[in-house]
């Protein structure tokens with residue numbers, strides 16, 4: 037711990053120097069800007085609703101290397117109402133060099149890419165299927181999924197069930213007749229693996245076992261995380277790479293709350309970065325996975341712009357922490373619009389049926405930042421072919437390196453959305469042709485968000501493995517670099533790598 041503090045302090049003071057410099061420059065630029073504005077019509081800067089300090093911190097984090105992508109800072113914006121400014125990425129979806137676009141989804145063709153080789157720890161069942169009340173017979177730690185696949189609990193638990201689908205896919209890769217359509221395969225020899233997968237069902241552990249037992253101080257969820265950290269850090273695979281080539285699933289924003297601070301060198305599979313410090317998780321190192329939608333798929337959708345009566349649909353909780361104030365502002369702005377459905381209440385039981393109906397009969401579905409930047413509402417909207425309107429400045433989206441969301445989503449900055457009449461005028465200005473193009477695109481891409489067993493080519497499971505595989509070259513490069521001075525007889529004990537703090541690591 038002490039080792040961690042010193043570099044952090046140095047980093048902080050550099051950061052504050054940098055901030056001071058930036059504050060001064062910004063103040064100078066602002067004064068210049070006000071002079072210009074008072075002399076006549078000039079392009080306006082749109083305030084993104086952040087305080088100057090938060091903006092500066094975001095910028096200096098990015099400079100520090102571990103920060104999130106900061107987009108569109110200080111962008112010069114033409115007059116309000118021009119839609120092109122609100123959609124990210126004007127260019128066509130960029131193809132990866134050498135990749136051929138596949139005709140169905142316009143995504144890079146993955147069929148010729150090498151299959152990712154994944155070694156999976158044989159963790160005791162209490163970390164995975166044991167949490168589903170599956171009991172091991174004999175010494176085996178895995179169910180024989182050829183005869184029986186243990187069920188994951190339904191309801192809202194399923195939103196974060198990513199851990200379960202990925203584990204099942206690895207298990208089943210051993211029985212597959214062919215690797216066609218597969219992006220990852222389990223290997224038994226860790227030296228031959230590209231990556232090491234940690235099969236802990238962390239979201240389920242959080243959802244079900246985070247209440248402390250009255251007789252013990254710690255919850256089962258906390259204990260499992262402690263056990264996991266001691267197990268992992270004792271493995272030769274972990275020591276070989278310092279954990280860098282490990283894949284840890286922590287999709288529920290509160291899962292792995294304790295272990296994340298110790299396992300940060302690993303690649304995390306997350307819903308968003310909302311509750312992570314940027315040096316623990318960030319877009320460079322980690323992978324964003326979709327939620328599993330709770331609203332059922334709209335199959336055989338023959339609806340259209342004219343047959344969906346509701347213009348804009350939102351259903352969600354009202355009082356949320358952090359970014360939630362936008363929800364309340366929007367409610368007051370939109371509550372009197374006739375063709376807008378805006379109501380508060382969570383999606384439970386009967387709620388799911390109503391929300392299904394509501395989204396399937398709406399043209400646009402609102403996704404507003406709640407207590408975290410992401411929510412499963414977006415994936416419910418996609419499953420309903422309801423064009424998502426995303427108001428969440430810090431949202432990170434799954435597979436965005438290969439998928440252009442501006443083709444089927446509308447993005448509005450929070451600071452714009454809460455201006456009077458801005459959002460409603462903007463939505464009303466989107467015509468039938470444009471809406472229909474987005475609706476078509478939604479139908480083409482919705483399969484990318486489908487979790488199922490057995491997994492099929494191009495579904496969420498395969499897309500996540502591919503996103504993970506795209507991180508492998510940079511992991512290798514960092515590993516190789518870190519080995520430059522790790523001689524077997526040299527100063528690093530037994531050639532193993534140990535990283536003292538996120539700062540040294542990056």
Ligand SMILES: *[C@@H]1O[C@H](CO)[C@@H](O)[C@H](O)[C@H]1NC(C)=O
Pocket residue numbers: 114118119120121
């Ligand atoms: C919107 O902005 C773009 C880029 O500045 C400009 O080319 C276009 O003419 C504008 N469209 C409208 C309708 O104002």
Ligand SMILES: *[C@@H]1O[C@H](CO)[C@@H](O)[C@H](O)[C@H]1NC(C)=O
Pocket residue numbers: 225226227228
């Ligand atoms: C695992 O793979 C490595 C490298 O290919 C090889 O040297 C080693 O013998 C293998 N171990 C086993 C147990 O097969």
